[in-house]
Amino acid sequence: MKYRETIIICLLIFSSCLENKKSDVSYSSKPNIVFILTDDQAWNVLGKDGRYEFMKTPNIDQLSREGLVFENAFVTTSLCSPSRACFLTGSYAHTNGVYINEDNDPDPNVPFLPQVLQEAGYETAFVGKWHMKPGAEPREGFDYWLSFDGQGKYINPPLNEDGRDFIEEGYITDILTDYAVRWLEKPKDKPFCLFLWHKAVHAPFTPAPRDSAAFPEALIPEYENWYHDMENKPEWLRRGWVYGVHNKNWKDSEGKPVPEKIKPRPWDPKNPKWMNYLRAILAVDKSTGDIRHCLAELNILDNTVLVFGSDNGYFLGAHQRGDKRLMYEESLRIPLIIRYPEMIEAGIKNSELVLNIDIAPTLIELAGAKVPGEMQGASFVPLLKNKVVDWRKSFLYEYFQEPYAPGFVTVAGVRNKRYKYIESTDMINDINELYDLETDPGEMNNLVNSPEYQSIKSKMISELERLKIETSYFDPEIYKE
Numbered sequence: 314m315k316y317r318e319t320i321i322i323c324l325l326i327f328s329s330c331l332e333n334k335k336s337d338v339s340y341s342s343k344p345n346i347v348f349i350l351t352d353d354q355a356w357n358v359l360g361k362d363g364r365y366e367f368m369k370t371p372n373i374d375q376l377s378r379e380g381l382v383f384e385n386a387f388v389t390t391s392l393c394s395p396s397r398a399c400f401l402t403g404s405y406a407h408t409n410g411v412y413i414n415e416d417n418d419p420d421p422n423v424p425f426l427p428q429v430l431q432e433a434g435y436e437t438a439f440v441g442k443w444h445m446k447p448g449a450e451p452r453e454g455f456d457y458w459l460s461f462d463g464q465g466k467y468i469n470p471p472l473n474e475d476g477r478d479f480i481e482e483g484y485i486t487d488i489l490t491d492y493a494v495r496w497l498e499k500p501k502d503k504p505f506c507l508f509l510w511h512k513a514v515h516a517p518f519t520p521a522p523r524d525s526a527a528f529p530e531a532l533i534p535e536y537e538n539w540y541h542d543m544e545n546k547p548e549w550l551r552r553g554w555v556y557g558v559h560n561k562n563w564k565d566s567e568g569k570p571v572p573e574k575i576k577p578r579p580w581d582p583k584n585p586k587w588m589n590y591l592r593a594i595l596a597v598d599k600s601t602g603d604i605r606h607c608l609a610e611l612n613i614l615d616n617t618v619l620v621f622g623s624d625n626g627y628f629l630g631a632h633q634r635g636d637k638r639l640m641y642e643e644s645l646r647i648p649l650i651i652r653y654p655e656m657i658e659a660g661i662k663n664s665e666l667v668l669n670i671d672i673a674p675t676l677i678e679l680a681g682a683k684v685p686g687e688m689q690g691a692s693f694v695p696l697l698k699n700k701v702v703d704w705r706k707s708f709l710y711e712y713f714q715e716p717y718a719p720g721f722v723t724v725a726g727v728r729n730k731r732y733k734y735i736e737s738t739d740m741i742n743d744i745n746e747l748y749d750l751e752t753d754p755g756e757m758n759n760l761v762n763s764p765e766y767q768s769i770k771s772k773m774i775s776e777l778e779r780l781k782i783e784t785s786y787f788d789p790e791i792y793k794e
Contacts, residue, residue, distance in 0.1 A: 345617040346506040352515040354623035356646045367531040372602030380652030388669045391625040391637040391644045394445045403673030403688030412713045418446040424685035426673040427454035433682035436503045440493045441510035449473035459492045467519035484521045486596040494607045513593045520592030527592045532582040536631040538755035542574035545759045547743045558720025619652040640726045665704045709780040727777040734773035
């Protein structure tokens with residue numbers, strides 16, 4: 314009798330172990346997700362890119378060696394708030410309702426990535442810069458929240474943790490990383506998605522104190538298109554360059570003469586602002602290494618989809634500019650690296666056109682959930698598997714004029730793998746732009762009126778109109794006076 318009882322007890326224990334094992338397998342079959350996003354990071358400033366030989370970003374470079382680098386990743390609006398909404402909704406700005414900076418959160422009727430993940434059984438956390446509707450209070454869709462109002466501060470920032478306001482001493486990139494690590498280390502019984510969205514490297518460019526004197530002998534390499542005189546560019550671009558793009562300056566310049574070409578300013582290879590911009594990236598690299606190390610210590614690194622990207626590009630001297638917004642390559646192109654060894658072969662590159670609106674459907678598919686049909690982006694999971702698929706041949710770009718900087722006018726454009734066409738939709742007496750990116754990667758030679766390119770121009774205009782119809786494009790115009 315005792316023998317039979319012992320056998321029964323052993324079978325019950327074994328059965329219980331099997332059930333627990335099944336639970337573990339079910340959990341591990343859904344990958345964890347860590348989405349690291351920087352602010353205003355140019356696509357080519359990492360050590361691996363080689364443009365800035367003095368830049369050392371060993372942790373992000375390691376990520377690229379272990380994962381997949383998208384060589385043609387773009388945002389559909391090169392502006393902080395709209396782009397962030399695009400990442401979270403998988404939809405264009407004209408669809409998700411976030412047209413300009415610091416105005417509103419995404420339309421609640423549009424599918425929202427963190428909520429879709431929650432419904433799929435994920436625990437979600439947001440740590441960092443929200444920068445859409447003003448206010449630091451928690452948003453729906455996140456089980457844990459650590460953020461700040463607007464741009465926040467680099468040093469001793471005010472923060473909000475799950476509704477509690479306080480001030481934390483220290484440097485913002487390090488602080489956000491510490492909170493992210495603490496959250497990762499807490500016991501979890503679900504797969505998770507952590508959004509670690511940095512303030513860095515947005516202006517005012519402020520490196521960590523330990524990096525404030527980094528690369529003292531360095532010289533910033535110049536862009537060839539810094540010296541372009543803007544001849545044959547739209548007049549509104551030259552007007553903004555001469556008189557200024559912000560509200561009063563732009564209004565005061567109405568009717569004033571605009572030169573046919575401009576005289577470029579001298580290049581400063583030790584520009585202190587741009588030096589501090591580059592120095593601020595060093596803390597982001599350290600943060601990335603700290604997150605990777607934490608995941609490794611928890612023994613979940615290889616079951617985690619680790620995404621690194623930026624909310625938009627940055628000129629950093631290209632086209633004599635230090636901003637974004639315009640539909641030039643340095644503005645709308647972003648770094649995008651994904652590590653997930655269970656699916657992605659290490660060290661590969663992909664040249665397809667991928668967009669910020671593709672991130673949400675991709676992560677949802679990786680999580681084993683159904684991608685909402687309303688999302689306008691496409692899951693690039695097949696590209697992660699290094700498959701040859703019929704992928705997009707072009708994409709729509711949009712930017713809507715902001716009240717505080719009317720010198721950046723509303724534009725809509727289309728880019729394919731070789732050509733780019735840009736319409737300044739409100740400037741009816743001005744010219745539009747057409748570039749052959751293969752022969753003119755610096756976008757200095759506007760071909761819109763070139764006889765040899767009229768057939769290309771017609772095709773690009775037709776493609777732009779097709780994309781507008783396909784995406785139900787409209788210009789809200791509610792912010793215009």
